[in-house]
Amino acid sequence: MPDSGPLAEINRTGQSSSGKTSHTDRPETTRQPGRPGRDSLRLSNRGDRVSPVVVVVRGPHGTPVPQAHVRADLRAKPPSKLDRLPSPTLPGRLGRPAGCQEPEGLPGAPSASGAPSRPDGKRQTGVNVLQAELLRHKRIAVVYGPVSEEDSLYIRNVPREKWSLAGILGALEGLGLHAEHVDPTDTDFIERIRLFDVAFLNVHGPYGEDGRLQGLLDYLSIPYTSSGVLAGSIGMDKLASKAVFSYLGIPVPRAVPVPRSRAAEVPGDFSFPAMLKAVDGGSSVGMALVGAAADLPHEAEVLNSRGFNRLFLEEYIHGRAVTVSVMATESGPTALPPLEFVTESEYYDESTKLGGSGAPHVEYRVPDLPPHELKDLTEKSKAVYEFLACRGAVRIDYMIDNQGVAYALEVNTIPGLQDQSNLPVSCRLEGITYPELITSLLVNAVENAAPAPWTAE
Numbered sequence: 001m002p003d004s005g006p007l008a009e010i011n012r013t014g015q016s017s018s019g020k021t022s023h024t025d026r027p028e029t030t031r032q033p034g035r036p037g038r039d040s041l042r043l044s045n046r047g048d049r050v051s052p053v054v055v056v057v058r059g060p061h062g063t064p065v066p067q068a069h070v071r072a073d074l075r076a077k078p079p080s081k082l083d084r085l086p087s088p089t090l091p092g093r094l095g096r097p098a099g100c101q102e103p104e105g106l107p108g109a110p111s112a113s114g115a116p117s118r119p120d121g122k123r124q125t126g127v128n129v130l131q132a133e134l135l136r137h138k139r140i141a142v143v144y145g146p147v148s149e150e151d152s153l154y155i156r157n158v159p160r161e162k163w164s165l166a167g168i169l170g171a172l173e174g175l176g177l178h179a180e181h182v183d184p185t186d187t188d189f190i191e192r193i194r195l196f197d198v199a200f201l202n203v204h205g206p207y208g209e210d211g212r213l214q215g216l217l218d219y220l221s222i223p224y225t226s227s228g229v230l231a232g233s234i235g236m237d238k239l240a241s242k243a244v245f246s247y248l249g250i251p252v253p254r255a256v257p258v259p260r261s262r263a264a265e266v267p268g269d270f271s272f273p274a275m276l277k278a279v280d281g282g283s284s285v286g287m288a289l290v291g292a293a294a295d296l297p298h299e300a301e302v303l304n305s306r307g308f309n310r311l312f313l314e315e316y317i318h319g320r321a322v323t324v325s326v327m328a329t330e331s332g333p334t335a336l337p338p339l340e341f342v343t344e345s346e347y348y349d350e351s352t353k354l355g356g357s358g359a360p361h362v363e364y365r366v367p368d369l370p371p372h373e374l375k376d377l378t379e380k381s382k383a384v385y386e387f388l389a390c391r392g393a394v395r396i397d398y399m400i401d402n403q404g405v406a407y408a409l410e411v412n413t414i415p416g417l418q419d420q421s422n423l424p425v426s427c428r429l430e431g432i433t434y435p436e437l438i439t440s441l442l443v444n445a446v447e448n449a450a451p452a453p454w455t456a457e
Contacts (some may be wrong), residue, residue, distance in 0.1 A: 010196075011324045017142060017325070018278070026136055030343055031360050038265075041399050047326060052453075054162075058245055067203055068219050071213060073118070081088075086426070090222075102445075108185055111295070114408070114416050116213055120383065121442050126425050127363055128439075130435075131439050131440070131443045132175060132176075132439065133357060134443055134446060134447075135177050135198075135439060135443065135446070136176075136177065138177070138178070138197040138198050138440075138442075138446070139178055139195065139196045139197045139198075140172060140177060140178060140179040140180070140196065140197070140198055140199075140200055140442065141180060141181075141182040141192075141196035141198070141199045141200065141260075142162075142165060142168050142169055142172075142180065142181050142182065142200045142201060142202060143182050143184050143196075143199050143200065143201050143203055143213075143224075144165045144181060144183065144184075144202040145164070145183035145184045145185045145203065146185055146205075146408050147184055147185060147201075147205065147206070147207040147208040147213075148204060148205025148206045148207060148208055148209075149205065149206060149285055149286070149306065149307065150204055150205045150281075150285040151203060151205060152287060153261075157231070161350045161420075164202060164416060164417045164421070165181060165202060167417065167418060167434065168200060168202060168417060168438055169181065170172075171438045171439075172200075172433055172434040172438060172439075174435065175435060175439065178362055179201045180196075181200075182196070182212060184203060184207075184208070189215075189338065190220075193217070193220070194220060194222070194224060196222065197222075197446075197447075198222070198223045198224065198225075198442060198446055198449075199217055199222055199224040199225070200225050200438075200441070200442060200445075201213065201214075201224050201225050201226045201414055202414070202417060203318075203414065204219070204414055204416075205280070205281075206236065206280050208238055208414070209232055209233075209235070209412075209413055210231070210233055210236035210237075210280065210416045211228070211229040211231075211232035211233035211236070214226065214227075214228050214229050214232050215229045218450075218452065220452075221449075221451040221454060221455045223445045223448075223449035224443070224445055225391075225392050225441040225442060225445045226391065226392050226413055227388065227390040227391045227392065227413040227416045228389065228391065229245075230388060230389060230393075231388035231389060231390045231394070231413050231426040232413050232414075234278050234388060234410065234411070235388070235394070235410070235411035235413040236409050237280060237369050238277060238279050238280075238281075238312070238409075239257070239277055239312055241254065241278055241408075241410055241411050242255060242408075244384065244387065244388065245288050245384070245385075245408040246381050248380070248384065250383075250384070250406075250408045251296055251406065251407045251408070252408055252409075253315035253316075253317050253399070253407050253409070254270070254314070254315040255312050255315065256312060257272065257310075257311070257312050257316045258276065258296070258300055258312055258313050260300070260304060260309060260311075262333070266293055266296060268313075270293075270313065270314075271315065272290060272291060272292050272316075273289055273290060274289075274313050274314060274315060274316050274410060275287065275289060275290070275313070275314040275315075275316055276288045276289075276290050276296065276300065276303065276311060276312075276313055276314075277289075277301050277311065278308035278310065278311055278446055279308075279310035279311065279312060280308070280310065286303055286308045289316070290300065290313070294385075294403060296428050297314070300313055303389065317399035317401055317407050318401065318402065319400050319402055320340055320343075320367060320397050320399070320400045321340065321341040321397070321398070321399055322338050322339065322340050322341070322367055322369075322377070322397075322398045322399075322400055322406070323338065323339050323341070323395055323396065323397045323398070323419065323422050324336070324338045324377055324378070324381040324389070324395070324396050324398070325393060325394070325395045325415060325423045325426045325427075326381050326382055326384075326393065326394055326395075326396065326435075326443075327392065327393035327394075327423075327427075328383045328392060328440075331380045333385045333386060333387040333390075335377075336379040336423075336426035336427060336429070336430055337366055337368075337415055337424075337426050337429045338366070338367055338369070338374070338377060338429065339365070339366060339422050339425060340364065340365050340366070340367035341363075341364055342363040342364075342365065343363070345422050352359060352399070352420050355356060364425070367400075367401075370404070373400070373404050373406070375380060376406065376407055377398065380396075380406065380408065384396055384411060386410070388411070388413075390413065391444060391445070391448055392436075392441045392444050392445065393415055393423055393424055393441060394412060394413050394415065395410040395411075395412040395415040395423060396408060396410070396411050396412070397410050397412070415454055417437075419434060423437070424437060
């Protein structure tokens with residue numbers, strides 16, 4: 001799912017200024033890098049205009065650690081459909097300058113590459129030398145374009161320099177690697193993608209995250225970041241995901257399909273308010289909060305008119321919205337610190353994510369979960385990752401009710417990659433820098449490449 005979020009605040013202590021929660025996704029801000037203290041990593045902004053947001057990184061005694069922003073521009077690339085799309089300045093929509101330096105790692109935190117700690121106990125930061133060499137002579141395609149409504153909506157409303165594409169290219173170019181942007185909606189995409197050694201997938205929703213693009217790359221024997229066809233297709237289908245969660249013994253909210261021809265036919269004991277969702281929606285695109293059964297036909301018609309034909313009604317869970325990122329490491333799938341999403345609105349809809357004048361306050365924090373609940377959440381997330389044979393990094397969203405029961409909502413097999421998206425933020429809490437994350441995903445793709453049988457030597 002694509003990057004989103006007009007306002008973010010991360011607080012290791014778990015204190016919140018807002019009491020309402022809902023479905024999670026990715027915040028987006030700019031950042032002033034430095035070495036984060038484990039106690040506090042805070043990101044905040046309020047306002048009605050686009051302006052740089054400085055993340056104040058504080059040391060052990062609360063003293064801000066100043067660092068300078070480092071700016072990198074998008075590398076030159078052949079014209080694509082993206083170049084013909086408008087890139088307006090959207091009030092309240094914030095993002096990190098491309099190539100902004102990442103903070104130094106936290107003491108003792110493991111890296112995705114298994115990089116050793118220094119003699120003083122602090123983790124060795126920077127990209128592993130062997131990783132860099134493995135990618136040094138690779139031609140890397142960063143695949144990004146308006147393949148779905150959620151990606152198209154993001155591209156239309158967010159200034160180009162704030163796209164996650166800028167951060168990915170900036171990180172790779174900063175390491176001296178050869179990376180180019182390739183738009184999958186261009187007519188010559190197949191011819192162009194064949195010129196590259198590995199594809200970094202930064203597309204979301206149908207035709208990007210649902211296994212179709214992955215199947216094409218498998219057929220062409222081009223390694224790619226993200227999970228494969230199985231995980232992508234199931235993760236993009238929320239009802240199929242529920243079946244997997246249930247099989248693994250993970251609670252899920254009650255749900256009933258809403259066929260287009262019978263939108264008003266809902267079981268009499270189904271409680272409202274309830275969430276109406278598109279089966280293949282993402283980033284709160286294709287979602288509506290339905291207050292009463294009588295409102296369902298209208299809300300279903302609105303989503304149908306936007307191209308969402310498969311809908312379902314889901315029980316509205318009152319509680320805490322939490323997301324857990326899981327990524328491949330040398331020791332196996334590793335669950336990163338969870339993040340909790342808090343908002344003043346009833347749920348995190350697409351207008352809230354795009355921000356602007358009057359947008360509700362949004363906050364992200366590390367949840368203060370009891371140890372047994374945190375362990376349970378971690379084990380559930382790793383079980384999903386392994387069962388679906390995921391690769392690289394994924395994100396799994398939950399709602400935790402007032403009794404501490406965690407209900408799984410969905411699997412995101414291509415998490416957002418803006419600097420303040422959930423995955424990069426969780427990585428930083430473990431001392432994994434943004435360049436390390438990006439290179440780790442590419443190395444995982446290259447090392448786990450499985451050429452089509454007829455191309456094997």
